[in-house]
Amino acid sequence: MNMVTSVPPKPSRLRGDRVTMAHGGGGKAMRDLIEEVFTDVFLPPGSEDQARLTSDALREPGAQLAFTTDSFVVAPIEFPGGDIGKIAVCGTVNDLAVGGAKPLWLSAAFIIEEGCEIALLHRVVASMKAEADKAGVRIVTGDTKVVERGSADQVFVTTSGVGVIPPHRDLAAETIQAGDVAIVNGVLGDHGATILAARGDMALTTDITSDCQSLNGLMETVLEAAPNARAARDATRGGLASCLNEMAEASALSIEIDETALPLRDEVKGVCEVLGLDPLYLANEGTLVLFVPEAEADAALAAMRARPEGQGAAIIGRAKAGHAGRVTMKTLFGGQRLVDTLVGEQLPRIC
Amino acid sequence: MNMVTSVPPKPSRLRGDRVTMAHGGGGKAMRDLIEEVFTDVFLPPGSEDQARLTSDALREPGAQLAFTTDSFVVAPIEFPGGDIGKIAVCGTVNDLAVGGAKPLWLSAAFIIEEGCEIALLHRVVASMKAEADKAGVRIVTGDTKVVERGSADQVFVTTSGVGVIPPHRDLAAETIQAGDVAIVNGVLGDHGATILAARGDMALTTDITSDCQSLNGLMETVLEAAPNARAARDATRGGLASCLNEMAEASALSIEIDETALPLRDEVKGVCEVLGLDPLYLANEGTLVLFVPEAEADAALAAMRARPEGQGAAIIGRAKAGHAGRVTMKTLFGGQRLVDTLVGEQLPRIC
Numbered sequence: 004m005n006m007v008t009s010v011p012p013k014p015s016r017l018r019g020d021r022v023t024m025a026h027g028g029g030g031k032a033m034r035d036l037i038e039e040v041f042t043d044v045f046l047p048p049g050s051e052d053q054a055r056l057t058s059d060a061l062r063e064p065g066a067q068l069a070f071t072t073d074s075f076v077v078a079p080i081e082f083p084g085g086d087i088g089k090i091a092v093c094g095t096v097n098d099l100a101v102g103g104a105k106p107l108w109l110s111a112a113f114i115i116e117e118g119c120e121i122a123l124l125h126r127v128v129a130s131m132k133a134e135a136d137k138a139g140v141r142i143v144t145g146d147t148k149v150v151e152r153g154s155a156d157q158v159f160v161t162t163s164g165v166g167v168i169p170p171h172r173d174l175a176a177e178t179i180q181a182g183d184v185a186i187v188n189g190v191l192g193d194h195g196a197t198i199l200a201a202r203g204d205m206a207l208t209t210d211i212t213s214d215c216q217s218l219n220g221l222m223e224t225v226l227e228a229a230p231n232a233r234a235a236r237d238a239t240r241g242g243l244a245s246c247l248n249e250m251a252e253a254s255a256l257s258i259e260i261d262e263t264a265l266p267l268r269d270e271v272k273g274v275c276e277v278l279g280l281d282p283l284y285l286a287n288e289g290t291l292v293l294f295v296p297e298a299e300a301d302a303a304l305a306a307m308r309a310r311p312e313g314q315g316a317a318i319i320g321r322a323k324a325g326h327a328g329r330v331t332m333k334t335l336f337g338g339q340r341l342v343d344t345l346v347g348e349q350l351p352r353i354c
Numbered sequence: 355m356n357m358v359t360s361v362p363p364k365p366s367r368l369r370g371d372r373v374t375m376a377h378g379g380g381g382k383a384m385r386d387l388i389e390e391v392f393t394d395v396f397l398p399p400g401s402e403d404q405a406r407l408t409s410d411a412l413r414e415p416g417a418q419l420a421f422t423t424d425s426f427v428v429a430p431i432e433f434p435g436g437d438i439g440k441i442a443v444c445g446t447v448n449d450l451a452v453g454g455a456k457p458l459w460l461s462a463a464f465i466i467e468e469g470c471e472i473a474l475l476h477r478v479v480a481s482m483k484a485e486a487d488k489a490g491v492r493i494v495t496g497d498t499k500v501v502e503r504g505s506a507d508q509v510f511v512t513t514s515g516v517g518v519i520p521p522h523r524d525l526a527a528e529t530i531q532a533g534d535v536a537i538v539n540g541v542l543g544d545h546g547a548t549i550l551a552a553r554g555d556m557a558l559t560t561d562i563t564s565d566c567q568s569l570n571g572l573m574e575t576v577l578e579a580a581p582n583a584r585a586a587r588d589a590t591r592g593g594l595a596s597c598l599n600e601m602a603e604a605s606a607l608s609i610e611i612d613e614t615a616l617p618l619r620d621e622v623k624g625v626c627e628v629l630g631l632d633p634l635y636l637a638n639e640g641t642l643v644l645f646v647p648e649a650e651a652d653a654a655l656a657a658m659r660a661r662p663e664g665q666g667a668a669i670i671g672r673a674k675a676g677h678a679g680r681v682t683m684k685t686l687f688g689g690q691r692l693v694d695t696l697v698g699e700q701l702p703r704i705c
Contacts, residue, residue: 011412024554024702025697027591027702027703028591028592028701029590029591029592029593029596029696029704030592030596030635030636030695030697031695031696031697032697033591033592034355034695049698051448052422052449052453053420053421053422053449053452053453053455054420054421054422055418055419055420055453055519056418056419056420057417057418057419058419059412059418061412062412062413062415064413066408066409067406067407068406068407068408068409068412068419068516069404069406070404070405070495070516071403071405071407071457071495072462072463072495072496072497073463073497073510074462074463074464074465074497074498074499074503074512074515075499076499076501087685098403098404099404101404102403102404102406104404107422110421110422110423110514111423112423112424112425112512112514113425114425114427114465114510114512121649143421144421145423146420146422146423146424146425146512148425148426148427148703150427150507150702150703150704151702151703152429153504153507154507155505155506155507155510156501156505156506159465159510160464161423161425161465161497161512161514163381163423163461163463163512163514165419165421165516168406185403216413239380240378240379240380240384241379241380241381241384242380245381247381272600275673284381286380325464332444337550344379344381344382344385345379345381345382346376346381346382346383350379351375351378351500351501351502352378352381352499352501352502353380354499
């Protein structure tokens with residue numbers, strides 16, 4: 004890949020350093036942009052517009068194909084710990100992984116604002132490639148469109164992902180049982196707090212970086228250690244609270260978490276106190292919550308902690324019979340508080 | 355599907371008739387928007403965020419999975435003959451079909467501008483559903499994001515598609531041979547001319563409507579009639595000219611087309627004359643060019659004409675040895691003219 008090796012770059016055929024409307028027109032300028040910024044990084048050389056793929060895993064009797072999509076509009080586009088490209092790869096990989104799928108292939112579609120710096124596109128694309136390599140997935144097909152200045156905000160990325168769910172694996176929130184244990188793989192709210200701090204208008208300086216990371220490796224390790232794991236969700240928009248509410252509703256159980264058990268950084272608590280936010284609703288981009296039978300909880304926790312993405316893993320609560328759909332938290336002071344679904348929004352364009 | 359039957363609509367939980375930032379926040383408002391506008395139409399009830407799919411066709415030895423993606427930013431969003439939703443389904447179905455794949459499943463991701471009318475979203479989504487039904491594909495997973503007013507233009511749609519290429523089918527421009535015949539399924543330029551006329555600032559009134567249609571049914575019929583067909587492309591952005599140039603380059607042959615043979619409406623010619631445009635570069639959204647061995651040309655043409663999408667089918671030229679990558683046209687007056695790749699753009703936001 005040209006961008007991350009020391010091979011001297013080829014002379015550019017792109018006139019100027021910004022995207023123009025011509026780069027979206029379907030003609031020569033568009034082909035130059037695609038060839039220079041996108042194709043080298045994504046596709047096996049010579050492959051066509053449409054990716055043609057085979058996988059033995061997909062052919063196995065009982066295997067299912069998993070398919071997911073997400074648009075990414077995060078602002079700012081680059082932030083401590085990641086950028087829109089990295090988050091687009093992680094987000095789609097994680098959507099597949101928490102459903103029990105092994106991610107295989109990604110597509111990437113770019114909506115680019117006229118005037119966007121080509122150097123920014125290079126960085127975003129290099130970061131997608133690096134994260135895809137790390138996660139062991141291939142970005143196999145793509146698209147670019149250009150819209151007039153003021154009709155988008157620099158660049159939006161939409162990734163779709165295809166993966167394979169091995170036979171006999173059926174993670175689903177509906178299968179959670181009373182007594183099952185809830186485990187998170189790491190500290191909460193880093194991504195949300197990072198984006199907040201990265202927005203110029205906040206005048207917050209923190210050392211927090213986004214937790215943006217791919218969780219497919221972690222999920223495979225955990226599912227080996229805890230083969231009866233019930234369901235997982237990545238706690239993105241709406242944070243842990245929204246995740247747990249969805250799972251409580253789907254399982255027709257209540258979920259009780261313990262505030263003292265929640266892994267939270269002091270810096271994140273600080274940002275939340277200053278701004279009157281609740282870390283339970285802050286977005287994460289590399290954090291999941293997993294429900295396992297009590298008998299497998301220790302094994303799942305140990306498996307998580309053995310991996311870099313699971314260093315901060317912790318048991319945070321459990322599912323209980325009754326009060327279907329309700330999520331509560333035992334507070335630091337021994338009380339109990341309802342953890343409701345987020346109404347409205349805490350922070351726009353978080354991912 | 356709620357939108358197109360006469361069942362009285364359920365009372366709306368969406369406050370107001372426009373999208374607000376809260377609808378993208380990951381909380382209750384977002385779930386209401388998704389449930390009211392999107393889920394009923396797309397997903398089998400109760401299915402999860404991530405689609406889980408199986409297909410016997412994919413398991414067949416030698417079958418390949420095809421995967422493609424496109425973002426759609428067409429302006430205006432609604433135009434005679436279609437809207438951004440219909441074009442998003444047709445575009446992705448056609449990308450799969452011209453590569454020889456049978457389209458199976460689509461994803462749909464929406465980037466919505468704050469203030470977008472919810473009624474518009476309803477119409478776009480209903481139109482996607484109608485076209486998907488017509489094409490025999492399922493929209494199985496989706497996403498919505500909301501950005502601030504001025505950071506998008508009402509709504510952008512990104513569709514990805516998964517299909518299956520049956521064993522022993524290998525359409526590729528590289529396989530085109532000298533002497534092969536080029537056939538189009540219908541008149542050229544309708545989509546481009548429609549979008550031009552639909553832009554308020556042009557003060558053009560025409561009766562042209564977009565050719566926006568799914569071509570997977572037509573492709574299957576033609577491939578039965580002409581089993582040795584070499585390659586097809588849908589002539590979207592950049593028009594027929596850009597398509598032919600790509601195919602000439604990939605095959606290392608030249609392509610000669612005949613101006614008298616090109617199916618063109620008088621209205622399209624008129625729009626082009628008034629505006630100084632060349633119909634060869636006008637976008638199409640339901641028109642493909644197919645190369646077949648001469649021996650199968652009549653069968654392919656007849657198979658096209660037997661279908662509504664192929665009523666206007668015509669043989670327009672052929673591939674020739676030498677001058678690799680060059681496309682020429684015999685003009686009405688008996689001369690010969692070079693048909694170059696589009697440089698820059700004829701019309702922004704055509705799809």
